[in-house]
Amino acid sequence: MRKLRIGMIGIGVGGAEILPAMDTMESIELVAGADVVQTTLDRFKGRYPEAKTYLSAQDLCDDPNVEAVWISSPNRFHAPHAIMAANAGKHVVVEKPMATSLGEAASMVEAAERNRVHLLAGHTRAFIRPIRGMRKIIASGKYGELRALNIWSFSDWMLRPRTPDELDVNQGGGIPYRQGPHQIDTVRLLGGGMLRSVRAQTGQWMKERSIPGYYAAFMEFESGLPATIVHNGYGYFSGAELVPWGEDKQVYTAGQRAAIRAALRAGTRDETGEKQQIRIGGSREKEYFTGVSQAAWVPEDMGFAIASLDRADLRQSKYGIYIHGDEGKRDVEIDRGNETGVVQRRAELEELYDAVVHGKPLWHDGRWGMATLEVCLAMMQSARERREIMLAHQTPMHPDYDADLPTPGA
Numbered sequence: 526m527r528k529l530r531i532g533m534i535g536i537g538v539g540g541a542e543i544l545p546a547m548d549t550m551e552s553i554e555l556v557a558g559a560d561v562v563q564t565t566l567d568r569f570k571g572r573y574p575e576a577k578t579y580l581s582a583q584d585l586c587d588d589p590n591v592e593a594v595w596i597s598s599p600n601r602f603h604a605p606h607a608i609m610a611a612n613a614g615k616h617v618v619v620e621k622p623m624a625t626s627l628g629e630a631a632s633m634v635e636a637a638e639r640n641r642v643h644l645l646a647g648h649t650r651a652f653i654r655p656i657r658g659m660r661k662i663i664a665s666g667k668y669g670e671l672r673a674l675n676i677w678s679f680s681d682w683m684l685r686p687r688t689p690d691e692l693d694v695n696q697g698g699g700i701p702y703r704q705g706p707h708q709i710d711t712v713r714l715l716g717g718g719m720l721r722s723v724r725a726q727t728g729q730w731m732k733e734r735s736i737p738g739y740y741a742a743f744m745e746f747e748s749g750l751p752a753t754i755v756h757n758g759y760g761y762f763s764g765a766e767l768v769p770w771g772e773d774k775q776v777y778t779a780g781q782r783a784a785i786r787a788a789l790r791a792g793t794r795d796e797t798g799e800k801q802q803i804r805i806g807g808s809r810e811k812e813y814f815t816g817v818s819q820a821a822w823v824p825e826d827m828g829f830a831i832a833s834l835d836r837a838d839l840r841q842s843k844y845g846i847y848i849h850g851d852e853g854k855r856d857v858e859i860d861r862g863n864e865t866g867v868v869q870r871r872a873e874l875e876e877l878y879d880a881v882v883h884g885k886p887l888w889h890d891g892r893w894g895m896a897t898l899e900v901c902l903a904m905m906q907s908a909r910e911r912r913e914i915m916l917a918h919q920t921p922m923h924p925d926y927d928a929d930l931p932t933p934g935a
């Protein structure tokens with residue numbers, strides 16, 4: 526099998542989340558890693574002895590053996606690293622948010638097009654199978670027209686260990702930048718992509734964390750289809766509790782969350798040490814994401830997504846999708862065989878591989894990512910200016926996306 530040779534820039538928590546997915550893919554060869562922390566590079570080398578390590582992103586991009594890069598560096602570096610990689614002739618997958626401004630996103634798109642490389646805006650929950658299955662059910666027309674989309678999340682995102690840049694909204698910190706893309710991308714995928722406007726408010730009410738930990742947004746598609754998204758990351762109530770099997774599948778228990786809050790208030794929390802524990806080779810690396818990568822779905826960071834059609838409501842079930850229709854509730858399984866949820870995290874790499882090796886279209890290209898970023902930025906603008914923001918950079922999802930995926934329950 527033709528292998529695609531990948532290098533990772535920024536081997537942090539987000540990077541650690543994708544490495545197990547790469548490990549399971551015969552089509553991917555991880556050939557290099559770049560990070561500014563030597564300990565991280567040493568641990569990466571320990572796990573991948575064949576891979577080259579670099580203290581600079583530029584050196585990794587200059588490595589002729591690297592064909593594509595996975596960029597999971599801090600948000601403020603997404604644009605410079607993506608442009609650097611494209612200029613070196615590498616294909617790019619960039620973590621969410623794609624960038625921190627529309628100007629940066631436009632430059633990334635331009636760099637990819639000029640260098641004739643693929644730029645994939647990736648790693649949002651819109652790529653997971655149940656969401657893609659919901660899109661297929663909607664498109665089948667079996668339950669009539671799509672009438673409403675609602676996605677609500679209650680997470681403990683604000684209590685997890687954070688670096689200084691993550692606590693600075695000007696560097697892409699906070700719930701709107703970091704969590705908005707998951708829900709926006711999903712709304713756009715299910716609703717076809719073409720949003721018209723957004724009205725939102727953000728919230729910030731924990732003085733130890735000077736970034737927004739909340740947003741609520743109302744969006745309307747060109748067609749008139751309404752959508753709401755909400756994320757509360759303060760971790761008092763956890764959405765995982767909303768499913769009977771979710772109580773013990775959270776990043777932190779309620780007791781741990783209370784202890785973290787107390788330590789933050791007292792100024793005694795070792796945030797740097799805790800963050801390092803969940804990065805590659807850290808003592809909690811494996812266990813940390815247990816709750817969010819279980820085979821059994823729980824409303825983790827993205828929360829509950831409910832699509833309402835003329836004759837059904839669709840939402841995620843433990844292993845697939847509940848279809849609440851006229852005949853009652855059906856549970857259509859999709860992924861029980863997926864032991865760790867890891868398989869679902871391969872989607873971006875599969876899409877990139879198919880584009881590079883088989884010449885297939887890249888569905889989540891730079892323009893798609895820029896459209897999601899536009900909504901994310903518009904939410905924050907709407908909150909500041911207290912008005913509806915009209916959108917100008919939206920792109921549709923191609924109707925052929927997932928053409929080979931069977932429609933669940935058909």
Ligand SMILES: NC(=O)c1ccc[n+]([C@@H]2O[C@H](COP(=O)([O-])OP(=O)(O)OC[C@H]3O[C@@H](n4cnc5c(N)ncnc54)[C@H](O)[C@@H]3O)[C@@H](O)[C@H]2O)c1
Binds near residue numbers: 539622649
């Ligand atoms: N999609 C997801 O589910 C998900 C989950 C977690 C994080 N992320 C994304 O990953 C990115 C990083 O967040 P994180 O939580 O992993 O933070 P992190 O601090 O753990 O990771 C960032 C890594 O980049 C390294 N780095 C910093 N500057 C660099 C540079 N100039 N060149 C190379 N490496 C550099 C850091 O040393 C660190 O190892 C963010 O964009 C975030 O949105 C995505």
